[in-house]
Amino acid sequence: MRTSLKDIAEKLxxxxxxxxxxxxxxxxxxxxxxxxxxKVFQCAKELNYQPNLLARSLHRGYSKTIGLxxxxxxxxxxxxxxxxxxxxxxxxxxxxxxxxxxSKIEKExxxxxxxxxxQVDGIILAPTKVSxxxxxxxxxxxxxxxxxxxxxxxxxxxxxxxxxxxxSYQLVRKMIVDGARKIAIITxxxxxxxxxxxxxxxxxxxxxxDFPVEPELYGEVPxxxxxxxxxxxxxxxxxxxxxxxxxxxxxxxxxxxxxRYFYDKGIDLKKYELACIHSIPSFRALAPxxxxxxxxxxxxxxxxxxxxLKSIESHQEQSKEKKKVETVVLHCKISTx
Amino acid sequence: MRTSLKDIAEKLxxxxxxxxxxxxxxxxxxxxxxxxxxKVFQCAKELNYQPNLLARSLHRGYSKTIGLxxxxxxxxxxxxxxxxxxxxxxxxxxxxxxxxxxSKIEKExxxxxxxxxxQVDGIILAPTKVSxxxxxxxxxxxxxxxxxxxxxxxxxxxxxxxxxxxxSYQLVRKMIVDGARKIAIITxxxxxxxxxxxxxxxxxxxxxxDFPVEPELYGEVPxxxxxxxxxxxxxxxxxxxxxxxxxxxxxxxxxxxxxRYFYDKGIDLKKYELACIHSIPSFRALAPxxxxxxxxxxxxxxxxxxxxLKSIESHQEQSKEKKKVETVVLHCKISTx
DNA sequence: CTGAAAGCGCTTACAG
DNA sequence: CTGAAAGCGCTTACAG
Numbered sequence: 001m002r003t004s005l006k007d008i009a010e011k012l013x014x015x016x017x018x019x020x021x022x023x024x025x026x027x028x029x030x031x032x033x034x035x036x037x038x039k040v041f042q043c044a045k046e047l048n049y050q051p052n053l054l055a056r057s058l059h060r061g062y063s064k065t066i067g068l069x070x071x072x073x074x075x076x077x078x079x080x081x082x083x084x085x086x087x088x089x090x091x092x093x094x095x096x097x098x099x100x101x102x103s104k105i106e107k108e109x110x111x112x113x114x115x116x117x118x119q120v121d122g123i124i125l126a127p128t129k130v131s132x133x134x135x136x137x138x139x140x141x142x143x144x145x146x147x148x149x150x151x152x153x154x155x156x157x158x159x160x161x162x163x164x165x166x167x168s169y170q171l172v173r174k175m176i177v178d179g180a181r182k183i184a185i186i187t188x189x190x191x192x193x194x195x196x197x198x199x200x201x202x203x204x205x206x207x208x209x210d211f212p213v214e215p216e217l218y219g220e221v222p223x224x225x226x227x228x229x230x231x232x233x234x235x236x237x238x239x240x241x242x243x244x245x246x247x248x249x250x251x252x253x254x255x256x257x258x259x260r261y262f263y264d265k266g267i268d269l270k271k272y273e274l275a276c277i278h279s280i281p282s283f284r285a286l287a288p289x290x291x292x293x294x295x296x297x298x299x300x301x302x303x304x305x306x307x308x309l310k311s312i313e314s315h316q317e318q319s320k321e322k323k324k325v326e327t328v329v330l331h332c333k334i335s336t337x
Numbered sequence: 338m339r340t341s342l343k344d345i346a347e348k349l350x351x352x353x354x355x356x357x358x359x360x361x362x363x364x365x366x367x368x369x370x371x372x373x374x375x376k377v378f379q380c381a382k383e384l385n386y387q388p389n390l391l392a393r394s395l396h397r398g399y400s401k402t403i404g405l406x407x408x409x410x411x412x413x414x415x416x417x418x419x420x421x422x423x424x425x426x427x428x429x430x431x432x433x434x435x436x437x438x439x440s441k442i443e444k445e446x447x448x449x450x451x452x453x454x455x456q457v458d459g460i461i462l463a464p465t466k467v468s469x470x471x472x473x474x475x476x477x478x479x480x481x482x483x484x485x486x487x488x489x490x491x492x493x494x495x496x497x498x499x500x501x502x503x504x505s506y507q508l509v510r511k512m513i514v515d516g517a518r519k520i521a522i523i524t525x526x527x528x529x530x531x532x533x534x535x536x537x538x539x540x541x542x543x544x545x546x547d548f549p550v551e552p553e554l555y556g557e558v559p560x561x562x563x564x565x566x567x568x569x570x571x572x573x574x575x576x577x578x579x580x581x582x583x584x585x586x587x588x589x590x591x592x593x594x595x596x597r598y599f600y601d602k603g604i605d606l607k608k609y610e611l612a613c614i615h616s617i618p619s620f621r622a623l624a625p626x627x628x629x630x631x632x633x634x635x636x637x638x639x640x641x642x643x644x645x646l647k648s649i650e651s652h653q654e655q656s657k658e659k660k661k662v663e664t665v666v667l668h669c670k671i672s673t674x
Numbered sequence: 675c676t677g678a679a680a681g682c683g684c685t686t687a688c689a690g
Numbered sequence: 691c692t693g694a695a696a697g698c699g700c701t702t703a704c705a706g
Contacts, residue, residue: 002453004699015677020701031675048474053454054391054400055699058682063391073435074416083411086437095451098410098435100423114432116339117390137385259622282619285596341683352693357685368691392683395698 003047012043019044023051057119062316065095066308067115067123071103075253077278077295078126081148084301085124092309094121101128103223109134116143122308122315126150129191144311146304151193158311159327160303164194164277167293167332168201171275172248174291174334176209180246180273184217184237186258187250188226198250198277216240221254230257246273252280259286277332284337293332303328340384348384349376356381360388394456399653402432403645404452404460408440412590414615414632415463418485421638422461429646431458438465440560446471453480459645459652463487466528481648483641488530495648496664497640501531501614504630504669505538508612509585511628511671513546517583517610521554521574523595524587525563535587535614553577558591567594583610589617596623614669621674630669640665 005016005023012019014036021030022040043049057063068085070078086096097120099111105128112134115123122144127135130152138145139157148160175183185202187195203213219233237244249255255276262269275291276283283290307326342353342360349356351373358367359377380386394400405422407415423433434457436448442465449471452460459481464472467489475482476494485497512520522539524532540550556570574581586592592613599606612628613620620627644663 005701006699016700017678017702018676021676024701033675036675050450050454052395052456052699053451054395054456055682056701058389058391058395058684058698059700059702061682073410074413074420076411076413079411079416083437095455100420113387114390117387118432119389119391256618256622260618263622263625280619281593281597282617282623285593285600286619286623288600342685343683353684354686354694355692358692361685370691373691389683392698393685395682395700396684396686398698 002052003049004052005049007047008040008043008049011047012039014040023049062121062312063119064093065097065118065120066305066312067097067099067111067118067120067125069099069101069108069111069115069123069125071101071126071128073098073100076280077149077252077297080297081126081301081304084298085305088302088305092305094305094309103128105129105133112138122146122312124148124304124308127152130155142315144308144315146308146311148300148304149194151197153193156325158307158325160300160307160330161194161328162293162295162300162330162332164197165201165204167277167334168198168248168250169205170201170332170334171277171291171293172202172205173208175246175248175273175275176205176211178273181211182214182217182241182244183211183246183248183273184219184241184244185248185250186219186221186230186233186254188221188223188254190220195250202248214241217244226254227257230254231261234258234261245271247275249274249276252276252278252283255287255290256280256282279337288337291334291336293334295332296330299330303330339389340386341389342386344384345377345380345386349380351377360386399458399649400456401430402434402455402457403642403649404434404436404448404455404457404462406436406438406445406448406452406460406462408438408463408465410435410437413617414486414589414634417634418463418638418641421635422642425639425642429642431642431646440465442466442470449475459483459649461485461641461645464489467492479652481645481652483645483648485637485641486531488534490530493662495644495662497637497644497667498531498665499630499632499637499667499669501534502538502541504614504671505535505585505587506542507538507669507671508614508628508630509539509542510545512583512585512610512612513542513548515610518548519551519554519578519581520548520583520585520610521556521578521581522585522587523556523558523567523570523591525558525591526560527557532587539585551578554581563591564594567591568598571595571598582608584612586611586613589613589615589620592624592627593617593619616674625674628671628673630671632669633667636667640667 005019008019009016018032019040021027022032022037023044027037066089068082073079082098089096101108101111108128124146126149127147139155146158151159151161189195206213219237221229221233269287274287277293278295279292342356345356346353355369356377358364359369359374360381364374403426405419410416419435426433438445438448445465461483463486464484483495488498526532543550556574558566558570606624611624614630615632616629
């Protein structure tokens with residue numbers, strides 16, 4: 001059995017209150033004699049006392065814990081965000097529970113309920129979809145919440161997103177300047193506004209140059225099993241538009257799979273202009289000339305935590321005023337590797 | 338405020354006990370009238386009742402939560418393991434708290450203490466070092482614990498590891514069969530037994546063929562900032578052994594960095610025999626001929642969870658018998674991509 | 675200077 | 691068929 005306040009109290013023949021005051025550093029304030037405090041510290045150390053955080057949270061009504069839900073922890077973008085968020089939260093005295101929604105709405109809902117049941121003080125979430133989601137419940141309850149990466153205009157809550165349209169526009173514009181004329185866009189899940197914005201940026205860059213936005217150059221890979229689906233998509237594009245000369249990948253995952261396809265087919269990457277949103281280390285060796293919109297990982301994480309903690313505080317102050325929603329739009333640095 | 342049992346009880350003019358029995362599905366067993374049960378379920382639904390898991394855990398003495406501590410969540414090996422462990426635990430009714438030790442012993446110790454304070458029922462851990470660690474405390478307290486990936490013979494607890502020596506041996510042997518004669522080993526942190534075993538397997542394959550184990554072919558990259566350190570290491574090897582014709586990378590991270598170096602220097606990868614422990618998707622495009630020891634991710638995760646849960650159960654049964662330690666050694670599949 | 679007591683939200687042995 | 695009560699391990703307002 002773990003040692004509790006009671007154990008120390010009994011051993012020293014003091015009350016639990018005295019032990020609690022002392023160990024929480026309020027001994028002086030309560031005027032507990034130095035001798036007693038000394039004994040308490042001594043005994044706590046001997047018994048290797050660690051406060052039970054569940055009991056503390058139960059009493060205090062908050063847990064100093066935030067929940068983070070991401071679609072895929074093995075995706076380097078999300079795992080890096082998780083890393084930053086954990087570090088940021090830690091500095092503010094919060095710990096983080098991470099949950100993997102696997103891009104499944106049921107899993108996401110389950111995690112939201114679990115985290116609430118575990119009394120997290122707030123949730124940071126990269127949502128997968130929006131249909132009949134627990135997110136709406138959170139918003140209705142004005143539960144402290146920050147969404148990131150994916151955007152649903154109909155949900156009235158805090159957001160941290162990047163300027164997907166502008167980043168895509170810049171990337172595609174760069175490819176055009178560098179000589180590309182028939183640029184394909186390889187993307188996924190068009191029901192995600194994030195992906196739509198990327199497509200719009202792509203279209204804007206083309207239209208600005210009076211290039212047509214050809215349906216044949218649009219490749220949408222279903223998100224599930226995209227490893228297998230991308231081949232078909234690329235086959236079709238190469239068939240329909242043999243002189244395609246550029247590829248804009250809306251995610252790094254699609255880019256990796258495409259590079260594998262290029263390799264399998266013996267197609268030389270160097271002949272094409274390339275661009276991608278977010279970078280991973282292997283790009284340096286795989287496609288060093290690729291244009292990248294670098295995700296501002298640190299800023300995303302820091303802003304998410306900052307906004308969430310603000311929201312938690314105002315929530316705890318019972319300020320019944322209607323929450324003001326905060327939306328942060330961050331910008332990617334665009335460059336080659 | 339969230340709704341509690343008390344709220345429902347007051348609203349229905351019943352006792353908290355009745356509500357609790359009903360909602361936990363033991364209403365029939367306790368002979369609570371169907372009419373009452375119906376009302377309770379109805380009301381719980383209306384008020385969107387969710388039990389407070391902190392309170393439940395506090396009472397029950399267990400939290401149905403396990404802690405997972407890994408050195409780097411952005412490393413695909415660990416994040417995949419985390420994914421499997423979460424899925425496996427979920428099936429058994431456990432949730433997982435993930436912590437990032439950043440390969441720092443202080444952070445690891447802090448996480449162990451935090452998880453204990455949060456009353457996790459057990460911990461799965463890929464340890465970073467062993468010096469004066471909280472791990473020893475866990476073992477002394479016979480706290481349910483499973484280590485994986487890294488091995489410390491002096492710690493008497495459960496382990497799940499792969500056969501690092503044999504996997505390395507097989508990989509290097511394959512390279513020799515394929516014609517390599519001067520094989521460099523690129524590795525890190527020799528104080529980790531895991532890395533030492535990989536080196537020993539490398540040496541065994543060489544010695545078996547009566548090849549010398551040349552110190553000039555041993556490249557150890559310090560783990561911190563290895564991005565920058567690997568260049569020096571490779572420079573030295575190419576300088577000292579210009580006719581090096583094979584590279585054995587003890588981790589995928591080192592391989593990626595080396596490939597970037599090869600690219601930067603304009604060295605053609607294809608001229609070399611390559612081998613690496615663990616694979617990532619971009620290898621398919623980066624170095625398709627590379628020999629890989631495929632980590633049995635699923636088995637590692639499943640075994641870790643299985644052993645931990647067994648340990649938790651025997652712990653909860655207060656069986657004072659000395660824990661029997663379980664060590665599982667798994668094997669990698671060796672092949673090209 | 676220190677303690678008794680209430681309460682956070684749950685569960686469960688006991689009573690009737 | 692249902693309830694009163696104790697207790698999990700904390701914290702804190704109140705009392706002396």
